[in-house]
Amino acid sequence: MRAAGLNADRVDTGSPSTLPAAVRNGFYSPLTPGGMFRSGSYVASCLSDLADEQVQPNGVDLTAAKILEQVEPGRVGTDGKTVGSREPVATDNDVFGLDPGGYIVQYAETIAVPENHVGFLYPRSTLLRNSCMLNTAVWDAGYEGRGEGLLQVHHPIRIERGARVAQFVLAEAAHNGVYDGSYQGERTGAGAPRDERE
Numbered sequence: 443m444r445a446a447g448l449n450a451d452r453v454d455t456g457s458p459s460t461l462p463a464a465v466r467n468g469f470y471s472p473l474t475p476g477g478m479f480r481s482g483s484y485v486a487s488c489l490s491d492l493a494d495e496q497v498q499p500n501g502v503d504l505t506a507a508k509i510l511e512q513v514e515p516g517r518v519g520t521d522g523k524t525v526g527s528r529e530p531v532a533t534d535n536d537v538f539g540l541d542p543g544g545y546i547v548q549y550a551e552t553i554a555v556p557e558n559h560v561g562f563l564y565p566r567s568t569l570l571r572n573s574c575m576l577n578t579a580v581w582d583a584g585y586e587g588r589g590e591g592l593l594q595v596h597h598p599i600r601i602e603r604g605a606r607v608a609q610f611v612l613a614e615a616a617h618n619g620v621y622d623g624s625y626q627g628e629r630t631g632a633g634a635p636r637d638e639r640e
């Protein structure tokens with residue numbers, strides 16, 4: 443990620459020099475409060491377009507709006523990156539029939555990660571129990587958008603559009619600045635469809 447407005451949250455640990463450099467330099471303290479995971483209702487307050495059944499004890503379930511298949515190579519370089527083009531997987535009666543392979547899932551919900559927090563996403567265990575996995579990255583403080591994940595299918599599966607596939611959780615966290623990267627505001631623009639369910 444890229445961070446805007448660097449605002450180092452240093453802590454005075456008073457730690458002896460035998461501690462790791464990150465602790466000595468004040469960037470991390472085992473005594474720093476934080477790392478506390480928030481309740482499902484708190485997480486729900488940071489998301490829009492939710493149904494009651496999506497709010498779980500420790501987080502909020504996200505639904506699959508669209509599933510895509512990558513058709514052109516992407517690029518990750520030292521000077522930037524590009525995402526290769528993808529094409530939507532067709533549905534049959536609103537069901538994605540997926541053969542083994544890698545797919546991109548676009549979530550229906552808009553997430554706004556509040557300051558002093560970091561987000562993590564986990565697959566619904568039913569995916570794992572069906573030989574599928576959802577791979578995810580870090581959700582930065584200040585990010586807002588409808589994100590994406592990598593769905594690995596190791597055995598054919600049928601996923602209905604709008605079905606719950608993942609759970610998003612929020613933990614309190616110190617951070618340096620807020621998210622200001624290229625994915626800020628993705629799929630939320632005015633004039634864009636409310637979501638991509640149709």
Ligand SMILES: O=c1ccn([C@H]2C[C@H](O)[C@@H](COP(=O)(O)OP(=O)(O)OP(=O)(O)O)O2)c(=O)[nH]1
Nearest residue numbers: 443444578579580581582585589590623624625
């Ligand atoms: O599984 C995930 C994890 C994160 N995000 C969102 C939230 C995160 O804040 C944003 C950017 O992620 P990251 O910082 O990893 O992107 P990058 O590859 O470093 O690109 P950039 O520097 O343009 O942000 O994407 C997702 O959509 N899916």
